[in-house]
Amino acid sequence: MSTMTVKVRVWRQPSPDKEGRLVDYTVGNVVADMSFVEMLDVLNEQLVAAGEDTVAFDSDCREGICGSCGCVVNGVPHGPGTGKTACQLFMRAFTDGDTLVVEPFRAKAFPVLKDLCVDRGAFDRMIAAGGYISANTGAAPDGNQLLIGKEIAEKAFDAAACIGCGACVAACKNASAVLFVSAKVGQLSYLPQGQPERYRRVVRMVDQMQKEGFGACSNEGECEAVCPKEISTLHIQIMQRDYLRSVLRGA
Amino acid sequence: MKRLLALLSSDIGRKALMGLTGLLLIGFLIAHMSANLLVPFSKEGYNEYSHKLITNPLIYLAELGLLVFFAGHFVTGIVVTLKNWGARPIAYQRKDPAGDPSRKSLASSTMIYSGLVLLVFVPLHLVTFKFGPWYLTPDGSMRDIHRLTIEVFHSPINLAWYLIALPILGFHAWHGFGSGFESLGVAHSAGLRRFGQGLAVVLTLGFMAVPLYVLLGGGAS
Ligand code: HEM
Ligand code: FES
Numbered sequence: 001m002s003t004m005t006v007k008v009r010v011w012r013q014p015s016p017d018k019e020g021r022l023v024d025y026t027v028g029n030v031v032a033d034m035s036f037v038e039m040l041d042v043l044n045e046q047l048v049a050a051g052e053d054t055v056a057f058d059s060d061c062r063e064g065i066c067g068s069c070g071c072v073v074n075g076v077p078h079g080p081g082t083g084k085t086a087c088q089l090f091m092r093a094f095t096d097g098d099t100l101v102v103e104p105f106r107a108k109a110f111p112v113l114k115d116l117c118v119d120r121g122a123f124d125r126m127i128a129a130g131g132y133i134s135a136n137t138g139a140a141p142d143g144n145q146l147l148i149g150k151e152i153a154e155k156a157f158d159a160a161a162c163i164g165c166g167a168c169v170a171a172c173k174n175a176s177a178v179l180f181v182s183a184k185v186g187q188l189s190y191l192p193q194g195q196p197e198r199y200r201r202v203v204r205m206v207d208q209m210q211k212e213g214f215g216a217c218s219n220e221g222e223c224e225a226v227c228p229k230e231i232s233t234l235h236i237q238i239m240q241r242d243y244l245r246s247v248l249r250g251a
Numbered sequence: 252m253k254r255l256l257a258l259l260s261s262d263i264g265r266k267a268l269m270g271l272t273g274l275l276l277i278g279f280l281i282a283h284m285s286a287n288l289l290v291p292f293s294k295e296g297y298n299e300y301s302h303k304l305i306t307n308p309l310i311y312l313a314e315l316g317l318l319v320f321f322a323g324h325f326v327t328g329i330v331v332t333l334k335n336w337g338a339r340p341i342a343y344q345r346k347d348p349a350g351d352p353s354r355k356s357l358a359s360s361t362m363i364y365s366g367l368v369l370l371v372f373v374p375l376h377l378v379t380f381k382f383g384p385w386y387l388t389p390d391g392s393m394r395d396i397h398r399l400t401i402e403v404f405h406s407p408i409n410l411a412w413y414l415i416a417l418p419i420l421g422f423h424a425w426h427g428f429g430s431g432f433e434s435l436g437v438a439h440s441a442g443l444r445r446f447g448q449g450l451a452v453v454l455t456l457g458f459m460a461v462p463l464y465v466l467l468g469g470g471a472s
Contacts, residue, residue, distance in 0.1 A: 011344075022344055075347030082350075101345045108338050171349050173360065174335035176262075206263060215338030216262035216331050219430040220359050225349035234439055240263050241436030247257050247264060 003029050004096035008043060010055055011103045013112050020112065022101070032092035036079060037062060037069055039091055040102075057116040064088040064228060067163030070170070071116045072103045077167035077226045085165060085228045105170035109177070109212040120166050122212040123180060130204035131184040133193050152190050159186035161229035168223035174215025179223040181209050182239035183231050189242065199246040206243050262334070263434075265327045270434030272324040273427050277450070279317060280424075284457040291464045294397045302393040325370055332363040354444065359426040365419045372416045379403055397470070404465035413462045421455030 005028045013020025027043045034042070037059045044054040060068040069086040073079030079089040094100065102116065110118040148156075162183035169177050185202050188194030194201070217236060224233045258264030289297040304310060348355050358365070380403070386395040403409050428447025432438040464470065 072343060072346075075343065075345040076349055103343055103345070106339055106341055106343055108340050173339075173355075175338035176335075206261065210262055213338060215335035216266050217434070218335070218359060218362070219426075219433040220355040221353045222349045222355055225351065225353035233433075237433060237436045237439045239436075240267070240434070243261075243263050244258075244267055244436060247261065248254055250254055250257075
């Protein structure tokens with residue numbers, strides 16, 4: 001099998017309070033069918049062999065469903081291509097001799113912990129602020145007991161596909177989290193179980209979003225373009241409408 | 252009042268107010284541009300239209316409204332932009348546009364700069380025209396705003412400034428129109444965005460018609 005060699009310029013930062021910088025490495029023996037994170041594994045093996053500190057990065061499932069992985073590759077969160085995470089970005093997207101600039105997701109609300117690892121705790125705190133239903137739903141209901149229209153089910157599913165990777169924040173020029181929050185609001189508020197807390201939820205989550213230091217939405221849609229689940233910015237509209245409605249009602 | 256304050260203290264609320272005021276300003280611009288198209292066709296018609304407008308007592312209410320929309324828009328615009336810049340203190344070394352289906356454009360990424368040009372343009376424009384020399388028509392019955400218009404654009408500096416500033420206005424509206432509706436959470440469609448872009452082109456060309464008319468020798472008498 002033919003292999004290729006790529007140059008990677010990767011962000012190295014030893015700890016949150018230390019300065020970071022891009023460091024150049026050459027990675028050989030890269031196979032086209034390797035994923036981007038596997039290429040980083042190869043780089044780390046080289047670093048271990050040389051007795052150097054490995055590059056820290058997050059990954060878990062490596063099949064594009066958990067949302068752990070994520071960094072900015074050549075200026076785009078999760079790298080070139082659409083509808084995939086960094087672990088589903090394959091090296092065949094590059095050619096022999098290419099240079100890959102690899103940086104962590106950058107936002108005030110996502111402080112760098114080490115190298116490519118950022119603290120996405122802000123997402124958890126926004127969920128904790130209201131991204132749940134407190135009704136006791138008991139056991140799973142019988143099929144078709146609770147009728148939900150197909151369009152509504154589809155819309156809720158589209159929102160529920162969010163894996164919370166943070167690429168939307170990383171892509172936005174304002175580091176805004178509205179796509180994430182609107183997906184987490186929408187997956188509940190479109191469905192009957194989410195109705196009782198619908199307005200309280202949106203206000204609490206949006207208020208928390210602001211406390212975390214994310215920016216506002218400029219309606220560019222970079223978030224949707226990098227989202228591994230291709231979640232629509234339509235959810236942002238619905239969230240904003242619900243939020244404005246609650247505030248104007250004096251909730 | 253309490254609700255307005257609540258709106259002003261949230262990003263979503265501020266953006267909704269920006270969208271609303273921006274769209275109302277665009278509404279005004281449509282009327283303004285349409286009336287300007289009288290300039291090349293009818294000197295008397297333009298003067299009479301202008302006379303009717305400024306002698307209607309409701310004009311003060313309308314002017315107050317425009318002032319409030321404009322001030323509200325640019326103050327929230329600057330506040331939101333500064334906050335947005337603060338949300339990413341460490342910039343990327345390399346940042347590329349994400350591509351389709353993103354609507355990011357040169358216009359959408361330079362809203363604050365096109366806005367700041369308008370912040371200079373609009374007051375200067377009022378000083379030049381609204382508060383400019385008060386010529387009277389030959390019969391002395393009303394202001395000869397047509398004469399002033401032609402005179403202003405006989406200056407190459409004014410002409411150049413308008414021919415630069417007007418496309419920047421169009422640029423602002425290019426992204427602004429669709430974005431305003433989205434910030435209000437009322438509409439989100441590719442069709443609406445395209446309509447806004449078309450409107451921006453029409454506004455730009457419509458406004459440029461007057462200075463270009465003078466440049467091509469129109470109004471000389
Ligand atoms: C004739 C005058 C103007 C018109 C018709 C206008 C119109 C608009 C519209 C419709 C929007 C979209 C609102 C939204 O995204 O919700 C907008 C956005 C914006 N305007 Fe204006 N505007 C004008 C003047 C100004 C001025 C003087 C400034 C001064 C700084 C300004 C700064 C901005 C900024 C920064 C944005 C985008 C903010 C963002 O990215 O979210 N505008 N404008
Ligand atoms: S590692 Fe789970 S999505 Fe990439």
